[in-house]
Amino acid sequence: MNEVEWMPRQPKAEDLRVGLISWAGSYLTFETYKNTVTATAKGLGRRQTWEILVSNKHDTQAVVRLRGLQGFYLLCEADGSLCYGRPRTIHHGCFLIRFHRSGKWTLQCIISGRYLESDGEDVFCTSRALSAYHMWTPRPALHVHVILYSPLNHCYARADPTMGRVWVDAPVPCLKECGFLLHFQDGCYHLETSAHTFLSHLDRLVSQPSTQTAFHMQVRPGGLVALSDGEGGMLYPQGTRRLLSLGSNPHGGEEWLILQHCPTWVSLRSKTRKFLSVVYDVEVCAASEHITPMSLFQFECDNKSPTLQLRSANGCYLAQRRHRRVMADGHQLESEAFFRMHWNCGRIILQSPSGHFLGIAANGLLMASATIPGPNEEFGIRLANRPFLALRGRYGYVGTSSEHDLLQCNMDQPDCIHLLPCRQGIYHFQAQGGSFWSITSFGTFRPWGKFALNFGIELQGSNLLTVLAPNGFYMRSDRSGTLLADSEDITKECIWEF
Numbered sequence: 145m146n147e148v149e150w151m152p153r154q155p156k157a158e159d160l161r162v163g164l165i166s167w168a169g170s171y172l173t174f175e176t177y178k179n180t181v182t183a184t185a186k187g188l189g190r191r192q193t194w195e196i197l198v199s200n201k202h203d204t205q206a207v208v209r210l211r212g213l214q215g216f217y218l219l220c221e222a223d224g225s226l227c228y229g230r231p232r233t234i235h236h237g238c239f240l241i242r243f244h245r246s247g248k249w250t251l252q253c254i255i256s257g258r259y260l261e262s263d264g265e266d267v268f269c270t271s272r273a274l275s276a277y278h279m280w281t282p283r284p285a286l287h288v289h290v291i292l293y294s295p296l297n298h299c300y301a302r303a304d305p306t307m308g309r310v311w312v313d314a315p316v317p318c319l320k321e322c323g324f325l326l327h328f329q330d331g332c333y334h335l336e337t338s339a340h341t342f343l344s345h346l347d348r349l350v351s352q353p354s355t356q357t358a359f360h361m362q363v364r365p366g367g368l369v370a371l372s373d374g375e376g377g378m379l380y381p382q383g384t385r386r387l388l389s390l391g392s393n394p395h396g397g398e399e400w401l402i403l404q405h406c407p408t409w410v411s412l413r414s415k416t417r418k419f420l421s422v423v424y425d426v427e428v429c430a431a432s433e434h435i436t437p438m439s440l441f442q443f444e445c446d447n448k449s450p451t452l453q454l455r456s457a458n459g460c461y462l463a464q465r466r467h468r469r470v471m472a473d474g475h476q477l478e479s480e481a482f483f484r485m486h487w488n489c490g491r492i493i494l495q496s497p498s499g500h501f502l503g504i505a506a507n508g509l510l511m512a513s514a515t516i517p518g519p520n521e522e523f524g525i526r527l528a529n530r531p532f533l534a535l536r537g538r539y540g541y542v543g544t545s546s547e548h549d550l551l552q553c554n555m556d557q558p559d560c561i562h563l564l565p566c567r568q569g570i571y572h573f574q575a576q577g578g579s580f581w582s583i584t585s586f587g588t589f590r591p592w593g594k595f596a597l598n599f600g601i602e603l604q605g606s607n608l609l610t611v612l613a614p615n616g617f618y619m620r621s622d623r624s625g626t627l628l629a630d631s632e633d634i635t636k637e638c639i640w641e642f
Contacts, residue, residue: 150316150459152293152402159367159404161195161285163188164249165331167276168264174212174228181218181226183262187556189540193285194218196241196365205242206365207254220253220260224270247362248279281331282363286405287607287641288326288541288558289534291317293402297381301388301401303337308349310337310388312381316457318440320529323406327557332358333371338531340560345373347389370399405607406529408443408642411435412454412492413524414504420523422456426473428510440528445485447605447639452485452494462510464496470510487602490569491522524568525603534558535611536641537621544591551581551589554625564596572596583614587630610638 164172166183171192173185185192190213200207209231210218216228217237231237238254251260258269259278271278292301294312302314303321314322325336334353336342341349342357350357359371359379371379377390380399412420418430419439432439441462442455454462456472461481463474474481483502484495494502496512503521505511514521535542541558542551561581564572573581575591582593599619600612611619613629620637622628631638 150457153404156405158286160197160365161193162282162363163192163285164194165281165283166262166264167279168262170262170264172218172262172267172280174214174216176214179228181228181267182265183267184265187540188283188285189554190538198365199238201365205240208239208241208365209237210239210251220256220258220269222256224256224258224268226260226267226269241365243362243364244279246279247360248281249363250274250278251280283328284326284361284363284367284369284403286367286403287534287536289406289642290324290326291322291404291406292324293317293404294381294386294398295400295402296396296398297386299381299386303339303341303349305337305339305341305349308341309347310335310343310349312386312388316437316459317407318409318437318442318457318529320531323529325534325560326403327353329353329358329557331360332374333361334358335371343388345377345390347387364400367403368400369403370401408527408603408607409440409529410443410603411439411526411528412441413526415519415522416504418504418508420510422458422472425458426460426471428456428462428470428472429508430504430510431508435528443603443606445603445605447608450484450486451482453481453483464498464512468496468498468500468512470496470502470512486517488522490524490567490600490602492525493517493521494523526565526568527563527601530563530642532560532562533642534560537639538637539621539623539625542627542640548626549590550584551591551627552625553621553627559591566596566598569600569602570598571601573599583629587613587615587617587628589627589629604634604639607641608639609642610634611640 170183171185173182174191175182193213194210197209198206219227219237235254239251242250253269257272260269261277299312300314300317300322301310301312303310320338323338327334334357342353344350344356360374362370378394378399380394382389414430419432420430421432421439437457444453460472461474462470463481465471479497486493500512501514501517501521502512503514537553540554542553543555543559545552562574580593580596582590597614602610613619617629618631618638619629620631
């Protein structure tokens with residue numbers, strides 16, 4: 145694995161999105177019914193999410209436009225008011241962002257030279273004299289389950305629960321230890337590992353979050369972040385083993401890390417219960433009874449298309465080659481590396497560009513030879529780097545609230561759902577305290593059941609899934625905030641980001 149040459153993916157739109165928090169702790173918000181912009185919301189939702197489109201960038205500043213998820217832009221008018229629409233001129237809607245040492249941003253209208261500010265409710269651009277009211281705190285809007293990549297060291301951060309440390313030494317982010325939960329609380333960030341420990345200022349992993357696990361974050365458009373203790377110490381890889389720890393003298397920008405959504409890695413198992421693995425560099429066969437790093441594949445799928453790409457830990461994609469063989473030597477854009485996926489009772493069926501279905505030949509090699517899929521063309525699929533799920537729907541994260549006894553789907557922070565694999569595509573959902581999810585006769589959920597129930601998971605995209613609840617209906621988010629399982633069909637509210 146140390147010799148793998150892994151190319152990190154280019155930033156996605158989600159990596160470029162932020163929420164902007166005013167001095168009063170409220171978020172810059174697009175108000176649908178008035179087509180105006182305010183700063184009244186207390187949480188980060190769809191209307192508080194802005195994509196930062198950079199046209200010119202320097203070390204301490206950038207010229208940008210802010211675009212909401214609805215496709216319209218933040219616009220400053222001549223009278224200093226803010227609205228939401230489409231730019232009328234080349235500079236209309238352009239702001240100069242300055243990145244301050246405190247981690248805060250200021251946004252100056254290019255046309256008028258006035259700063260974006262809030263009085264705690266309304267938002268406007270009327271003053272050219274900079275003050276604390278013009279400061280905005282950026283909060284990354286990507287899903288909280290993230291990976292951290294060091295562009296200087298070409299490696300990913302990896303938690304080591306045995307030694308209680310975090311190293312920046314993973315060339316490929318296929319292990320569950322490469323995933324972290326990024327918690328935002330009181331303006332600071334806490335990094336939680338997959339084993340539910342927290343990175344502390346003392347460079348060790350500790351069991352509970354505290355002021356010693358709170359980090360300040362500097363954010364740059366494009367997913368670049370730097371973490372500090374707020375007292376001059378920066379978090380960066382140090383020493384020959386690249387221990388992620390606080391220091392005061394980073395060189396060459398080594399404190400900057402790229403923050404990305406944790407990718408989905410899966411294992412595939414044939415009907416003979418052998419795992420698909422890459423052997424002899426590029427050959428793919430069902431040979432191993434145990435999972436190894438070369439038995440893991442990154443699941444890359446656009447939810448707008450039923451086509452799938454599987455990326456091996458060798459950095460290449462599965463692709464159909466001569467004589468219908470499937471090899472792990474493909475490239476991202478070649479047509480032979482795209483497979484159409486079909487689902488059958490939690491098992492996945494892959495159809496090659498030639499129309500043939502992938503199956504295991506008598507010699508164990510992966511071939512695209514069947515014209516009609518049968519049991520030999522069905523593969524068991526299991527999440528390999530996700531011991532838990534953090535689900536985000538249209539209205540927020542799934543979690544518990546002190547104000548409700550039912551599970552909610554509009555939370556600012558998620559509760560972890562621990563996955564207990566049962567059989568192909570079926571999992572038991574376990575709450576953080578060790579109890580199980582239970583379902584009521586109304587299709588609502590509680591997190592303190594005594595008995596494990598079966599939940600069906602089907603992947604719908606690179607980081608998207610649907611959940612078939614024990615009552616036979618799809619789980620969905622509801623505008624009221626209550627998590628429900630009452631949908632016979634897969635709608636937008638049934639799609640969960642994880």
